[in-house]
Amino acid sequence: MADIVMKGVSRDYGHGIYGVRDADLEIRDGEFMCFLGPSGCGKSTTLRMIAGLEDITSGSLSIGGRDMTHTRPRDRNIAVVFQTYALYPHMSVRDNIGFGMKMRGVGRRERDARIVAAADKLGLTKYLDRKPAALSGGQRQRVALGRAMVREPDVFLMDEPLSNLDATLRAEMRLELVRLHREHGKTTVFVTHDQVEAMTMGDRICILRDGHIMQVGRPLEVYDNPVNIFVARFLSSPPMNILPATLAEGRINTEIASFDLAAAQKQAYAAARNRPLTLGVRAEDFYAEPGIGRVAVRGRLQVIEALGAENILFLDIEGQQIAARVDRRFLPETGADVVLHLDTAAIHLFDAETETAFARPDPESLRA
Amino acid sequence: MADIVMKGVSRDYGHGIYGVRDADLEIRDGEFMCFLGPSGCGKSTTLRMIAGLEDITSGSLSIGGRDMTHTRPRDRNIAVVFQTYALYPHMSVRDNIGFGMKMRGVGRRERDARIVAAADKLGLTKYLDRKPAALSGGQRQRVALGRAMVREPDVFLMDEPLSNLDATLRAEMRLELVRLHREHGKTTVFVTHDQVEAMTMGDRICILRDGHIMQVGRPLEVYDNPVNIFVARFLSSPPMNILPATLAEGRINTEIASFDLAAAQKQAYAAARNRPLTLGVRAEDFYAEPGIGRVAVRGRLQVIEALGAENILFLDIEGQQIAARVDRRFLPETGADVVLHLDTAAIHLFDAETETAFARPDPESLRA
């Protein structure tokens, strides 16, 4: 059992500056939890508080049911993988991996056996006697992982461990980390600023902003039901399109289109009537073809990003900038007038002032 | 007229080490050319040779029809935007932008006018009297652009100018650079290791590897007709799936599927018969639904990366690892048996030994 429970945890730097403020969070035993947010949002600070590398100035932290608010890092039985890998440059790969066991008094024979097993699992067997400086970036990353795994800690804490790798290697390591997690099944906290990493790796994701937790949930759950505009825009690329809107008599009115809501939507958005609203539409909810529940919008194509596998269109529609993600075969010329079809079942509605979302009905249920 | 012509250009570091070797390339007047490749491929070296910051040890370079092989950088009338921005830290934004004009003896009054105009275009008017240290990363990037633009050079050379920005800003600046290029219409060389930047910004892209130019062409042209496996895999994410294959009696045989070729394919691939081949299939050429010209493959789902807008499936099919990019509504469970449908019109064939591609017929023409 190594669940992590944070209650009202804050990191106060003095002078009214907080790294994290009043964070309540439960990370379940064996869960892969991603902390996601822009730089300075407090995600690394939170991880470091769990590790014991940063003081908790108020609130409480427990790991596996035991209070660890002020426990020394070495007594928490956690392992940290740092963004810089933080390998000991004067030690061989073997000694790097074995250092933690040595510190905890594991005998030489068992230490060697576990080092060899970990190296084997991570494909490091050939490099055991090298110094870190003689390894590539990807190999260093693996040594850092090996050093963490071999100790069999209760909790893995990873602070942007993939951000120093190139794109190809990053994609590979993403898969490998998920595979390793599935094997060892240990509670893992993974900090990242990359929404793709969070979406693809986390059992759940926790989105932070300015030291506050915005939303916690399963990736697709959060993607489909973001609690506010920040989460909605941060989780997709290109960010969700945002338009001023009004709702009157079951009809949404915006600069680019007006359309009637389905019955379930009318009911769900009852509270949104006659308030200043913001309509959110994801880029992939525009289509090249018409269809049931889709409404046509017409605009001038300003830029097209043809990525090969798909195209991102940037349109000017009645003065509004709209990004749409469409099939790769739809390839209009820049400057052309383009008609796209907005899937009205997939819209999001936010309060224009508080920027919080109104709960929306499941788009699939509307289509059924 | 500012076309750039390189003939047999090499950068020899001595001891048989080359930064770039025997590069032949024509960049047309007004073109936006992207140099793309992994780190160490020679793309930055080539840019620096065009700028005159790196010696050309053999071959010749001309800009706008004039030989510039050994011309000093200041006499080439080029402007360089550096990855680090390289703003002068002791000068205000105004003086940074004006430095080049000052060096070239432009009078104070005209200098001021052009600085103000450039600042206005880039949204820097408010920051003209600040030092670079007081600016955000995005603003510094704009100052670096302003400094390059205000001199009205013949050629813009940009060395990974977006790589120090965060993802959101990078996407914005991509659009802005394309917009600016469209306005000024000057020859631009843009170095990047990011295939998305190259695909979306370049009029043409030039892909390098180990100091050699692999392929030059329009982005979709190169994407659709890569000359070899390296280009094919480097240009997409996840990289193109690669399988050993044979071609006999108009039929492709692989571990995961066997299928008959269309008539046009048989003709195009005549030279490929009875040779060891490599079959290449892009992730987006697998579909969840059957269709004309599609052949079913069946495998076990190892990992699914649900990105919200789409899903990437990683399957084990007869021991082959296959990545497929499918619609976001196709969401099988990990470990499930999954049937996908491979679009046989979209395949690529490579010689297994030389890794070079056999020219393929247009997939659209096969479908018609």
Added chain:
Amino acid sequence: MSRASLLRHAALVAICLVVALPIFWLLRTSLVPPELSYDPRIWPEFSTENYRTLFAGNGFGRNYLNSIIVALGSVLLATPLAALTGYAFARFRTGGKAARFAVLATQMLPPVALALPTFMIYRELGLTNSLTGLVIVYAVVNLPFLTWILMGFFEGIPADLEEAAITDGATNWQAFLLVVLPVARPGIAAAVVLGFILAWNEFLFALILSGPSTATVPVALAALQTSNGVEIGKVAAGVALAIVPLMVVSRFIQKYLVRGLSFGGVS
């Protein structure tokens, strides 16, 4: 205030006293009549006699002026040379590793071994007992050290900056003067301050190469300690005055050196 905090403050006060007491006692000794120098009372009587006799009787004003001329002169001569040399080492692989080592190696010779040859050469050239001679010898002796410091600063400036200036239309020389030098200002300031302090405090060469009219402050202080028994009051006054310019340059130290002057890390 908690008890722990009280204890901590008491400890800090004690440490400050230990550090400050000698300096206070120096001032106190210089500002009481000479016959009360060893008096146990904290401040029996105020008197500027020590300072007056130091200047009137011992001609300390002359020594002070000499020191200022020599220290400033040598640093103004050495710093531009050190800047050019350091820049060449930092950017152009001039002389390679061997030349860099040679710069350091000069710092390892015992100064005593250089003093005699210098004296002999100076006698030939008629430079003994001249301020010009001292300016030259300090500039030469400090040049390698200043070069080394400035080399480190120039290495810390990204080559991008010069390349930007050059593609912006500057000549190499303009890039150095308009971009590199201003950016290296903290380093130049550090070099000037360090060169000044080294020359101001130097004793051995000053002793051997100066004469009565060209003696510098350290030589004068040493003379006070040996000539007439030890005139402790005058020595205290002289030391207090010797520290004054160091206090002035220390303002620069706080501004530039504490941040800029750290030795490079592990590569």
Added chain:
Amino acid sequence: MSRASLLRHAALVAICLVVALPIFWLLRTSLVPPELSYDPRIWPEFSTENYRTLFAGNGFGRNYLNSIIVALGSVLLATPLAALTGYAFARFRTGGKAARFAVLATQMLPPVALALPTFMIYRELGLTNSLTGLVIVYAVVNLPFLTWILMGFFEGIPADLEEAAITDGATNWQAFLLVVLPVARPGIAAAVVLGFILAWNEFLFALILSGPSTATVPVALAALQTSNGVEIGKVAAGVALAIVPLMVVSRFIQKYLVRGLSFGGVS
């Protein structure tokens, strides 16, 4: 070889001669009979008389041993202290900017001003004319400089490394000993070498605090230059021998210092 290349090589040879000639002449003077020291011929006659009389008549062996004991002893005493202090400054914001400045400030006092008080204290303590006394004074005088150097090295070591060690189960003390110190080895080596050179070459304190049996090499060299007229042959022999240990430590310099010992750039 092209003509330009020939010219370049000729220039290099000329420069080498200028640098190497004094060293060659030093050796030559030390290895001819004393009466031929000023002989204009390149090498009229080989003789080790200068060395023999230096050791037999002047007891140079004693001085040499003294210098080695004092330089080694002081550096072994000062370096561990400097490492702990430098680490505290680098990691724990100990004393803040003021304390860092205080470390630098100690380097600004004219050594001449410290010499007399030290002599008076030492006389009370019975430490004059003792090697122990010299070891202590050199350790104390060099401590701030060594602290500053090591502080720079420790600052260059990412805090990540210690955090990794601590989460790996090490105590703070283990993290320092097992991770930080080994990584800072080039810095420690630099500090040891610099401390040794400074102590080996120091003249002023050695002159004032040592006696006949505890005189160090620089004091002995100075004595040769003044006692009996200038015995140039013996001086040359003494200087040649004084340089030997510096040549030995210079191997470390080449390995560690040239890379590691550059002053930090602009922040």
